[in-house]
Amino acid sequence: xxxxxxxxxxxxxxxxxxxxxxxxxxxxxxxxxxxxxxxxxxxxxxxxxxxxxxxxxxxxxxxxxxxxxxxxxxxxxxxxxxxxxxxxxxxxxxxxxxxxxxxxxxxxxxxxxxxxxxxxxxxxxxxxxxxxxxxxxxxxxxxxxxxxxxxxxxxxxxxxxxxxxxxxxxxxxxxxxxxxxxxxxxxxxxxxxxxxxxxxxxxxxxxxxxxxxxxxxxxxxxxxxxxxxxxxxxxxxxxxxxxxxxxxxxxxxxxxxxxxxxxxxxxxxxxxxxxxxxxxxxxxxxxxxxxxxxxxxxxxxxxxxxxxxxxxxxxxxxxxxxxxxxxxxxxxxxxxxxxxxxxxxxxxxxxxxxxxxxxxxxxxxxxxxxxxxxxxxxxxxxxxxxxxxxxxxxxxxxxxxxxxxxxxxxxxxxxx
Amino acid sequence: xxxxxxxxxxxxxxxxxxxxxxxxxxxxxxxxxxxxxxxxxxxxxxxxxxxxxxxxxxxxxxxxxxxxxxxxxxxxxxxxxxxxxxxxxxxxxxx
Numbered sequence: 001x002x003x004x005x006x007x008x009x010x011x012x013x014x015x016x017x018x019x020x021x022x023x024x025x026x027x028x029x030x031x032x033x034x035x036x037x038x039x040x041x042x043x044x045x046x047x048x049x050x051x052x053x054x055x056x057x058x059x060x061x062x063x064x065x066x067x068x069x070x071x072x073x074x075x076x077x078x079x080x081x082x083x084x085x086x087x088x089x090x091x092x093x094x095x096x097x098x099x100x101x102x103x104x105x106x107x108x109x110x111x112x113x114x115x116x117x118x119x120x121x122x123x124x125x126x127x128x129x130x131x132x133x134x135x136x137x138x139x140x141x142x143x144x145x146x147x148x149x150x151x152x153x154x155x156x157x158x159x160x161x162x163x164x165x166x167x168x169x170x171x172x173x174x175x176x177x178x179x180x181x182x183x184x185x186x187x188x189x190x191x192x193x194x195x196x197x198x199x200x201x202x203x204x205x206x207x208x209x210x211x212x213x214x215x216x217x218x219x220x221x222x223x224x225x226x227x228x229x230x231x232x233x234x235x236x237x238x239x240x241x242x243x244x245x246x247x248x249x250x251x252x253x254x255x256x257x258x259x260x261x262x263x264x265x266x267x268x269x270x271x272x273x274x275x276x277x278x279x280x281x282x283x284x285x286x287x288x289x290x291x292x293x294x295x296x297x298x299x300x301x302x303x304x305x306x307x308x309x310x311x312x313x314x315x316x317x318x319x320x321x322x323x324x325x326x327x328x329x330x331x332x333x334x335x336x337x338x339x340x341x342x343x344x345x346x347x348x349x350x351x352x353x354x355x356x357x358x359x360x361x362x363x364x365x366x367x368x369x370x371x372x373x374x375x376x377x378x379x380x381x382x383x384x385x386x387x388x389x390x391x392x393x394x395x396x397x398x399x400x401x402x403x404x405x406x407x408x409x410x411x412x413x414x415x416x
Numbered sequence: 417x418x419x420x421x422x423x424x425x426x427x428x429x430x431x432x433x434x435x436x437x438x439x440x441x442x443x444x445x446x447x448x449x450x451x452x453x454x455x456x457x458x459x460x461x462x463x464x465x466x467x468x469x470x471x472x473x474x475x476x477x478x479x480x481x482x483x484x485x486x487x488x489x490x491x492x493x494x495x496x497x498x499x500x501x502x503x504x505x506x507x508x509x510x511x
Binding site for chain 1: 417428429430433434435436437453456457459460461462463464465466469471487489490491492
């Protein structure tokens with residue numbers, strides 16, 4: 001069934017009784033050509049592009065819970081292409097271009113809203129660094145504008161421009177950045193993949209791998225053994241736990257990141273803003289709630305909930321940037337588990353085990369990468385070769401010294 | 417989280433900064449023939465367990481001691497806190 005305005009009107013006359021489930025609920029077959037572990041945004045996108053762009057069939061997505069129950073449903077929904085380094089920016093620019101055409105491509109309303117993303121700057125050196133980053137973005141086909149304080153004031157008049165400690169010196173505006181309805185991304189990819197014959201198998205936990213003579217033959221699951229020619233593991237915060245079953249140790253630590261939503265307000269924040277001093281970013285959802293977040297809690301965690309010091313910290317720096325925020329009540333907060341890599345950049349690579357591929361280490365920037373991650377991982381799974389825009393995301397880059405460290409923090413995952 | 421410091425008693429975890437897995441205490445021998453591989457594994461690879469985790473915390477806003485904290489990464493429950501110096505001394509003693 002194709003979704004369209006015409007279909008909505010037609011169904012309205014029929015009492016909306018003609019809508020069908022958006023995807024099937026199949027039982028697992030005995031074997032597949034491709035088994036994707038993880039029914040999150042990246043896993044579903046991988047399956048979708050495998051079927052659509054690479055013409056592959058006999059594909060299954062195995063999900064331990066329900067699809068979209070992990071980080072694709074727990075993030076702050078921002079998309080952007082504002083990276084500095086060569087290994088990263090072409091990839092994220094590809095991702096943003098895919099976002100721009102995504103809704104037409106998979107025929108689902110993901111509410112892609114390019115409302116603009118503004119990084120605020122609070123010192124001369126930050127302005128210089130932003131100018132350099134903006135040029136790198138433009139060289140890679142993205143967009144960037146350096147705003148003066150007056151330019152920022154026109155967009156966001158309510159910020160604390162004269163803050164004694166951190167006055168606003170300007171901002172780097174990325175007009176094509178914005179937000180997307182995160183759950184709809186999982187649903188849209190799931191529906192698109194299902195229509196192309198992908199089996200999406202929920203409540204199916206992978207409990208082990210069958211590996212013989214250095215080659216993967218299939219996976220043991222809570223719903224029985226499933227044979228596979230190629231297996232792709234895309235499980236974000238659980239990467240170390242799943243890959244440990246193959247005997248691999250990863251350059252990843254799992255950390256908790258919290259996010260927050262305020263009570264609903266009338267429109268106040270037209271775009272996405274980030275504070276350049278403390279780590280704080282905010283946007284306003286279509287329901288009116290301010291969605292905001294900050295730093296990691298900073299310690300290894302699989303708990304999907306954080307502690308109060310970060311709540312206080314994020315609220316305090318938010319209020320220092322945006323004084324009106326101090327009058328707003330916080331509605332809820334939650335935590336997600338981030339697969340923090342040793343240089344803050346992801347992996348899309350084969351493993352030493354033949355037929356087993358790994359996609360992970362997205363740190364807390366995985367959501368914006370969803371389309372390109374799916375496309376590049378599908379490319380790798382189908383052709384056996386890395387996509388041109390994901391060649392740098394190798395698992396062995398720490399041995400060869402080709403780290404992609406945007407933050408320049410070294411092997412300290414809680415600082416990336 | 418409250419960290420029960422062996423010398424100072426219960427302290428708010430905000431006073432500490434976090435380094436990571438306590439295996440970072442076991443620096444490889446640079447004379448070793450496979451030192452390159454060993455240092456790579458030491459610096460970049462992690463067990464990253466879901467469950468009990470031994471980890472290094474630094475009492476930055478306190479007595480500046482390093483602690484080895486045993487904490488459950490699924491529940492954040494802390495079961496043991498030792499001075500890293502004591503842990504290292506015990507290791508040296510065993511050698």
